[in-house]
Amino acid sequence: MEKIISLAKRRGFVFQGSEIYGGLSGTWDYGPLGVLLKNNIKNSWWDTFVKSRDDMYGLDAAILMNQEVWQASGHVGNFSDPMVECSKCKKRFRGDQLEESKCPDCGGELEESKDFNMMFETYVGPFKDEDSISYLRPETAQGIFVNFKNVVDSMQPRLPFGIGQIGKAFRNEIAPRDFVFRSREFEQMEVEYFVKETDWQKHFDMWKEVMNSWMSSVGIDMDKVHELDVSEEDRAHYSKKTIDFEFDFPFGRKELFGLAYRTDYDLSKHMKESGEKLEYIDPDTHEKIVPHVIEPSLGLDRAVLAVLVSAYSEDEVGEEKRVFLKLPKEIAPVKVAVFPLLKNKPELVEKARGIYEILKKEIPDTVFDSNGNIGKRYRRQDEIGTPHCITVDFDTLEDDTVTLRDRDTAGQDRVKVEDVLLKLKN
Numbered sequence: 001m002e003k004i005i006s007l008a009k010r011r012g013f014v015f016q017g018s019e020i021y022g023g024l025s026g027t028w029d030y031g032p033l034g035v036l037l038k039n040n041i042k043n044s045w046w047d048t049f050v051k052s053r054d055d056m057y058g059l060d061a062a063i064l065m066n067q068e069v070w071q072a073s074g075h076v077g078n079f080s081d082p083m084v085e086c087s088k089c090k091k092r093f094r095g096d097q098l099e100e101s102k103c104p105d106c107g108g109e110l111e112e113s114k115d116f117n118m119m120f121e122t123y124v125g126p127f128k129d130e131d132s133i134s135y136l137r138p139e140t141a142q143g144i145f146v147n148f149k150n151v152v153d154s155m156q157p158r159l160p161f162g163i164g165q166i167g168k169a170f171r172n173e174i175a176p177r178d179f180v181f182r183s184r185e186f187e188q189m190e191v192e193y194f195v196k197e198t199d200w201q202k203h204f205d206m207w208k209e210v211m212n213s214w215m216s217s218v219g220i221d222m223d224k225v226h227e228l229d230v231s232e233e234d235r236a237h238y239s240k241k242t243i244d245f246e247f248d249f250p251f252g253r254k255e256l257f258g259l260a261y262r263t264d265y266d267l268s269k270h271m272k273e274s275g276e277k278l279e280y281i282d283p284d285t286h287e288k289i290v291p292h293v294i295e296p297s298l299g300l301d302r303a304v305l306a307v308l309v310s311a312y313s314e315d316e317v318g319e320e321k322r323v324f325l326k327l328p329k330e331i332a333p334v335k336v337a338v339f340p341l342l343k344n345k346p347e348l349v350e351k352a353r354g355i356y357e358i359l360k361k362e363i364p365d366t367v368f369d370s371n372g373n374i375g376k377r378y379r380r381q382d383e384i385g386t387p388h389c390i391t392v393d394f395d396t397l398e399d400d401t402v403t404l405r406d407r408d409t410a411g412q413d414r415v416k417v418e419d420v421l422l423k424l425k426n
């Protein structure tokens, strides 16, 4: 894990939040390459779960919502973790994560466990009173449920259909840990898929397939993924079936994504509390029903981490140890790097720039690199997972061929400049 965290920082993927002021626990900043990687994963999710389907609609709801939403959803009353405080050093821990009954830091006695609500509270407007309380949303799902009627009225979808959303969510974790795995601010990718009650199993199985094939398409090592059928005691009370997709992280087997059958709990609850009719009228039978819901829920930051863990590879090239990220081409932040063999030969630099500019138009994630020697450049590109490097040398000036290097094999081919684009696109 240390190797991945250090590579992530060294190469501009993930930095500690507010680092120059000593950091802010549970927050992380995505650097130049992290943004590219994260956006590639996000876009792939959006394409698979929303854009490529004719039964899905997109949504981008506000983070701040009327506090009644969270009262209705049960978050104000119940969204809490057990917190215990050490009577000696006053450190706070999550009760369910402690193995002993003493303080793990100083061995002091622990006080009785208290419920700690994980929602970040804030005030909307100039007055700090009960009525102006709002929360940074602890999940994106409620934004979808409260817009159910708006989507039905504006789009007239037929069941089954779903609404997908990507957005930030916030949880005031007592003990954030394990890099971006458990942080206080994170991004979710969620679908609420509305179905007739009798059909839920069929659609549950369909989304399970979609999740599995998507995970594999972004390069998550499927040998490390395990499906856990969550038992009735461990499920949310309204859920009739939940599967956790767990992943073998370096710090243990932990929940990566979830798939839940939430029945009609959320819509019924909001219908009752808001007084609005959150129903669907069957266009054939004119029957009014409250649809049931299947929810595939994915954490983007956990996806990024699982992709990095899956891609991290070490081997030896020549006599030298090498680190590289075996990222799928679609997910890699940089697709192609173009180098002049020597940076102090203007004719090589000019030729390389020309090739770079042509490629950049076709493949936007192309970079030009003339820093350091060629070995250093290869090492840098391997570490960020660039699938291909192109080197322009003195032969290029003679016969218009370049060296095309493959990241995974470190093998090099001599290719005609006019054929490069075709090769890269295949």
Ligand SMILES: [Zn+2]
Binding pocket: 086, 087, 088, 089, 090, 091, 103, 104, 105, 106, 107, 108
């Ligand atoms: Zn203590």
